[in-house]
Amino acid sequence: MTAKPPYLTGHYTPVADEITATGLTVEGTLPPELTGRLIRNSHNPRPGITPTHWFKGSGMVHGIRLRDGRAEWYRNRWVHTPALDGAPYLTEHGPDLTASTAGTHVIEHGGRLLALSEAALPFELTPELETVGAFDWEGRLTSAMTAHPKEDPATGELHFFASSPLPPYLVHHVSSPDGKELRSQEVPGATAALKHDFALTERYVVFLEGSVTFDPAEHSGIPYGWSDDRPGRIGVLPRGADGARRVRWFDVAPGYAMHLANAYEDADGRIVVEGPSVGRRGWQRSWNWWVGAPDRGAEPNSGAYATRWTVDLATGRVAEERTDDLVVEFPTINDARTGRHHRYQYALSFPDDLGIGNHALVKYDRATGARRLRPFGNGQLPSEAVFVPAAGGGDAGDEDAGYLLTVVGDLNADASRLLVLDASDLGTVATVHLPRRVPAMIHGSWIPDAALAGS
Numbered sequence: 001m002t003a004k005p006p007y008l009t010g011h012y013t014p015v016a017d018e019i020t021a022t023g024l025t026v027e028g029t030l031p032p033e034l035t036g037r038l039i040r041n042s043h044n045p046r047p048g049i050t051p052t053h054w055f056k057g058s059g060m061v062h063g064i065r066l067r068d069g070r071a072e073w074y075r076n077r078w079v080h081t082p083a084l085d086g087a088p089y090l091t092e093h094g095p096d097l098t099a100s101t102a103g104t105h106v107i108e109h110g111g112r113l114l115a116l117s118e119a120a121l122p123f124e125l126t127p128e129l130e131t132v133g134a135f136d137w138e139g140r141l142t143s144a145m146t147a148h149p150k151e152d153p154a155t156g157e158l159h160f161f162a163s164s165p166l167p168p169y170l171v172h173h174v175s176s177p178d179g180k181e182l183r184s185q186e187v188p189g190a191t192a193a194l195k196h197d198f199a200l201t202e203r204y205v206v207f208l209e210g211s212v213t214f215d216p217a218e219h220s221g222i223p224y225g226w227s228d229d230r231p232g233r234i235g236v237l238p239r240g241a242d243g244a245r246r247v248r249w250f251d252v253a254p255g256y257a258m259h260l261a262n263a264y265e266d267a268d269g270r271i272v273v274e275g276p277s278v279g280r281r282g283w284q285r286s287w288n289w290w291v292g293a294p295d296r297g298a299e300p301n302s303g304a305y306a307t308r309w310t311v312d313l314a315t316g317r318v319a320e321e322r323t324d325d326l327v328v329e330f331p332t333i334n335d336a337r338t339g340r341h342h343r344y345q346y347a348l349s350f351p352d353d354l355g356i357g358n359h360a361l362v363k364y365d366r367a368t369g370a371r372r373l374r375p376f377g378n379g380q381l382p383s384e385a386v387f388v389p390a391a392g393g394g395d396a397g398d399e400d401a402g403y404l405l406t407v408v409g410d411l412n413a414d415a416s417r418l419l420v421l422d423a424s425d426l427g428t429v430a431t432v433h434l435p436r437r438v439p440a441m442i443h444g445s446w447i448p449d450a451a452l453a454g455s
Contacts, residue, residue, distance in 0.1 A: 005292025028430035040444030059103025104147035110179020165214035199263030210256035261331035276304035303327030
């Protein structure tokens with residue numbers, strides 16, 4: 001009997017159906033400002049389907065509705081795209097941008113819930129997580145959309161990009177706050193290197209091209225692979241309508257950063273970018289897991305480590321440093337600091353891939369250098385921490401006044417729970433017991449009621 005790939009086992013075992021449960025049990029007291037929905041997304045193929053790559057599994061969103069100190073409901077729904085019913089992404093006429101897995105992230109923009117997968121169009125959902133359909137800005141978006149858009153907290157504009165292994169390699173998009181207008185520009189000098197995330201500062205858009213690039217020999221359905229011949233680069237695009245003609249590219253060491261925590265301009269006008277980065281061995285180790293290959297042996301320095309790049313626009317030099325020795329991923333911040341200097345940063349520590357080790361939530365204080373850990377114990381796997389500001393808190397002077405929301409899967413009890421943690425000390429404020437084990441997920445968002453029409 002052929003063993004199941006790792007992305008269909010343990011914490012990642014898909015659920016076979018859609019359910020709705022109401023009146024969830026709460027321990028502790030849910031803060032009144034938690035009035036909205038935590039919605040998370042990941043790949044959950046239908047029963048009997050084994051995708052050739054973890055990223056090829058159909059998207060399923062899981063939502064938890066909180067209001068007035070109650071946990072009103074939990075529900076999970078597949079995102080009903082053509083791909084869920086077997087429609088191919090590649091056709092004789094080229095890519096079908098509606099044949100999306102829609103399984104990487106979910107955000108709110110302009111009052112819409114959008115499920116994202118970087119190779120296709122976003123899919124709109126109702127507040128109850130039912131699928132509305134592909135959203136393309138009334139025909140103005142003719143490319144794919146990254147799964148990691150960035151909202152400028154000052155302007156409300158949504159910045160995102162389309163990356164392709166074929167020309168045009170990189171297109172930058174900006175949506176108006178209401179989601180009705182869209183402007184786009186191709187970014188000169190970009191290559192076929194894989195770009196999954198990017199960063200925003202007050203004056204620039206920052207792209208990282210690593211050593212992972214288009215590989216037509218890769219047959220998993222995700223045509224990328226590590227290339228020792230591909231140097232790393234950072235692209236700095238000035239914000240504004242004429243930014244494309246002023247883009248600059250800076251060489252950096254080989255590597256790959258899947259996710260970025262943030263970027264900002266320091267007092268000297270340099271651009272500081274931070275996020276976990278891997279080398280060739282770390283990339284291959286992750287890739288083998290994603291495609292179900294057997295080689296999962298741990299090697300020294302084969303994980304993702306917190307990294308800082310400092311781009312000096314005046315001299316053209318880039319300084320790169322590892323800032324911690326923990327293997328971490330899924331970095332997050334208080335989103336009100338997006339593109340601005342931030343003091344606090346959160347991530348998940350991964351001692352192993354199976355969820356049986358002592359995974360932890362990590363909080364970094366960048367002002368003091370302190371690192372605080374919240375371990376979860378064997379068999380416990382937390383999800384990416386989502387920051388929600390406390391009432392009247394979470395601004396520049398009190399940046400960590402708020403809560404961290406994480407869904408913890410428990411293999412020992414075959415169950416899951418939502419933890420509401422105090423962002424200042426990582427202590428438990430409240431626990432919501434969920435009606436089923438929720439599979440390990442990728443990304444998600446807290447959507448306050450005020451952001452959604454008809455909530």
